[in-house]
Amino acid sequence: MRLFLVDDDPLVLESLSIILGHDPYFQVLGVANNGEEALASLEKLTVDIVLLDIQMPGMGGITACEKIKETWPQIKVVMLTTFHDYQNIHLSLKAGASGYLLKSDDTPKQKETLKAVFGGLSIISTQALKGFQEETKEALLTHREQELMILVANGFSNKEMAEKLSISEGTVRNSLSVILEKLMLRDRTQLAIYYWQRKTGQEP
Structure with missing residues (x-):
C-alpha cells in the first residue's frame, strides 16, 4: 500500500514514517507539511492513501482533502487528527475522506484502519466516533436543559435551581428526568x- 503523509508536526511525520515504514505492507512514498506541498508532490507520485492532518498552516486538511478527491478521485484520504468534534468529522466526510483516525489511536488500530480503507471501507475511529456521539447527544439538549446540567454539576439543589431559573421544583425534576434520558445517564451524580x-476534555 503506497502512502503519503501530511502533517505540520515534523515529529508526527517522522514517527509515522518509521512505524509504517517498518511494516512491509506499507510503503511511505513521501511527506508534506501542509496542503499546498501535498498537492504539488502528488502530481509526481502514484499514491493509494493520503494520511492527512486537519489543522495546518496554509491549506488545511479539509480543503486539501476536497482538492485531492477532485483531482485524483481514486486516491483515498484518511484524516489523522486530535479533533473528534462533530464539525470536523462532518466536514471531513463531506470533503470525501474515507477514514477518520485520532492521533491517540494505537498503532495497530491505525494500521487496521488503513487496510480497511484500502479495501474499500469507510472507517471512523472508535474514539472519534464516541466523541461525535457524545456531542450529538448534547446537541439534543435545549438551552434550558443545558443550564440545568451546569447547575447540577455545580452542586445546586432542585430548590436552588428553581429559584435561580424562576421555575417550579416540579419543572426542575421533570427536566432533569428528560436530560438523564437524553444522555443515557442514571442519576444527577x-x-x-x-x-x-466533557468540560475538561476527558473521556466520559
Missing part, C-alpha cells in the same frame, strides 16, 4: 461527572 469530564 452521573450527570455532574459527565459534565465535568
